[in-house]
Amino acid sequence: MTTATSNLDLHEDKTFLDSTELILNMGPQHPSTHGVLRVILKLDGEKVLGAECVIGYLHRGVEKIAENRTYTQFGPYVDRMDYVASVSNGLGYCETVEKLINVEAPPRAQHIRVILTELNRITSHQVWLGTHALDLGAMTPVFYCFRDREEILKIFEKYCGARLTTHAFRVGGCQWETYEGFEKEVLRLCDFFEPKIDEYEQLLTTNRIWIERTKGVGVISGPQCIAMGVTGPVLRGSGVKWDLRKAKPYSGYEKFDFEIATGENGDTYDRYIVRIREMRQSVRIIRQAVESLPAGPIMAKVPKVLKPLPGEVYHSIEAPKGELGYFIVSDGSLQPYRIRVRPPSFVNLQALDQMVRGRLIADVVAIIGTIDIVLGEVDR
Amino acid sequence: MVVDPSIAYEVLQILHNDESYDYCVDVTAVHYPKREKQEFDLIWILYSFAQNERIRVKTQITDGATVKSVVGLWPTANWLEREVYDMFGIKFEGHPDLRRILLPEDWKGFPLRKEHGIKQQDQAWVQANLGIQSGQ
Numbered sequence: 303m304t305t306a307t308s309n310l311d312l313h314e315d316k317t318f319l320d321s322t323e324l325i326l327n328m329g330p331q332h333p334s335t336h337g338v339l340r341v342i343l344k345l346d347g348e349k350v351l352g353a354e355c356v357i358g359y360l361h362r363g364v365e366k367i368a369e370n371r372t373y374t375q376f377g378p379y380v381d382r383m384d385y386v387a388s389v390s391n392g393l394g395y396c397e398t399v400e401k402l403i404n405v406e407a408p409p410r411a412q413h414i415r416v417i418l419t420e421l422n423r424i425t426s427h428q429v430w431l432g433t434h435a436l437d438l439g440a441m442t443p444v445f446y447c448f449r450d451r452e453e454i455l456k457i458f459e460k461y462c463g464a465r466l467t468t469h470a471f472r473v474g475g476c477q478w479e480t481y482e483g484f485e486k487e488v489l490r491l492c493d494f495f496e497p498k499i500d501e502y503e504q505l506l507t508t509n510r511i512w513i514e515r516t517k518g519v520g521v522i523s524g525p526q527c528i529a530m531g532v533t534g535p536v537l538r539g540s541g542v543k544w545d546l547r548k549a550k551p552y553s554g555y556e557k558f559d560f561e562i563a564t565g566e567n568g569d570t571y572d573r574y575i576v577r578i579r580e581m582r583q584s585v586r587i588i589r590q591a592v593e594s595l596p597a598g599p600i601m602a603k604v605p606k607v608l609k610p611l612p613g614e615v616y617h618s619i620e621a622p623k624g625e626l627g628y629f630i631v632s633d634g635s636l637q638p639y640r641i642r643v644r645p646p647s648f649v650n651l652q653a654l655d656q657m658v659r660g661r662l663i664a665d666v667v668a669i670i671g672t673i674d675i676v677l678g679e680v681d682r
Numbered sequence: 683m684v685v686d687p688s689i690a691y692e693v694l695q696i697l698h699n700d701e702s703y704d705y706c707v708d709v710t711a712v713h714y715p716k717r718e719k720q721e722f723d724l725i726w727i728l729y730s731f732a733q734n735e736r737i738r739v740k741t742q743i744t745d746g747a748t749v750k751s752v753v754g755l756w757p758t759a760n761w762l763e764r765e766v767y768d769m770f771g772i773k774f775e776g777h778p779d780l781r782r783i784l785l786p787e788d789w790k791g792f793p794l795r796k797e798h799g800i801k802q803q804d805q806a807w808v809q810a811n812l813g814i815q816s817g818q
Contacts, residue, residue: 357784358784358786361784363800366794366798367800369800528705529757531705531706531707542731616708616727616736627707629708629727631712642708642710644707644727648765652758652760
């Protein structure tokens with residue numbers, strides 16, 4: 303940083319920046335970047351003129367690893383991309399391979415998948431809400447969210463033994479039958495959790511500080527979202543009523559009755575409202591799925607050794623963060639020839655530059671939070 | 683839909699302008715080193731909100747050939763094309779800012795090419811920047 307003084311000719315000296323413009327590095331070790339994201343901000347005083355994201359700090363080469371593993375072996379790796387919504391990742395991967403080998407999971411497995419995926423959507427939104435509110439100075443929501451999230455993680459742990467990287471599903475269905483009392487416990491959780499959403503809302507929805515910090519911040523319109531390829535709650539917050547669960551139903555979502563939550567203004571506040579409503583809709587779906595849980599097998603007939611015919615397939619699901627797609631090319635061998643993951647966080651993050659322009663530095667924190675990125679998925 | 687690389691851009695343009703494919707889901711590539719010429723498949727996945735239809739456009743290009751960038755049609759292709767360049771070394775003509783995105787800018791090698799081994803890395807870069815023998 304430099305101040306221009308008249309008796310020193312600083313402008314000639316290239317080691318000093320122009321006094322009106324300042325480059326500021328934010329991250330990669332910054333608590334509000336939710337991981338290792340580095341943002342280079344171009345500032346005019348407090349005002350942001352532009353932002354450039356530097357990513358790749360968490361790059362593990364998942365797509366390369368996939369080419370060296372069998373279809374079954376790659377299953378656990380997908381959990382480690384978006385690690386707060388690992389169930390969704392697993393569902394997307396299993397369904398894509400099922401599409402490739404032309405198998406459909408039995409109805410019971412589909413219901414179990416929907417229940418766990420929706421529970422996972424709630425936990426993902428809880429992590430988002432807690433950390434996002436914490437970034438903006440609200441301390442309580444993070445404790446409330448993590449307290450309630452624990453109850454859902456307990457169900458995951460009881461079902462498959464893992465809390466975060468669950469690897470709950472297999473190609474063709476589910477590995478495990480539900481444990482005794484599963485339905486009752488999930489329904490009890492729904493009863494327990496619904497009033498908790500009201501609790502979160504009491505803390506924030508009409509909170510004056512929250513409204514001041516989020517209303518009109520990071521505005522992006524529907525057409526801009528579509529041009530930038532932004533999906534998920536960010537797209538819906540801008541008023542586009544589009545959800546893959548409705549547009550291209552998978553895993554039996556067409557059987558459940560739920561609404562797509564949308565906002566109007568495309569600002570941070572609307573995206574908050576959309577996610578809160580999505581949690582309520584998830585509870586609604588879970589209730590229906592548990593109540594109509596059919597009996598029957600949980601695994602389709604799938605060969606022990608997966609050797610799909612040559613071909614390629616693209617399939618995508620509505621992950622908590624947006625459209626999560628898998629593109630798999632098979633050459634008829636035991637290992638996938640190529641797996642491409644279309645990560646929602648990576649694509650959504652691209653809109654950051656557009657959203658922060660003209661705002662203040664403090665708003666950058668709010669906007670990174672509102673896009674809801676997980677760096678494990680951005681970098682893969 | 684498989685198209686010839688010479689008309690790929692026109693096809694994409696028509697899909698964008700006239701057929702309402704307004705959302706570019708993904709841009710990606712597949713490497714086939716055993717094919718003589720046309721070593722790469724380049725794939726665009728497009729979606730139309732109006733028709734609720736998804737379409738895959740594929741073209742086969744030679745190693746070293748440049749492809750016209752679609753950033754002008756779908757701004758989202760910016761990072762997606764950068765990733766394809768980063769991983770495969772396919773150059774996009776008219777891209778506003780074609781740099782590596784996930785790997786360091788001065789990294790050598792394109793990891794998703796088939797001849798690139800899974801444990802292979804840019805030793806010189808690791809040595810110079812991290813001061814260790816191996817990053818693994």
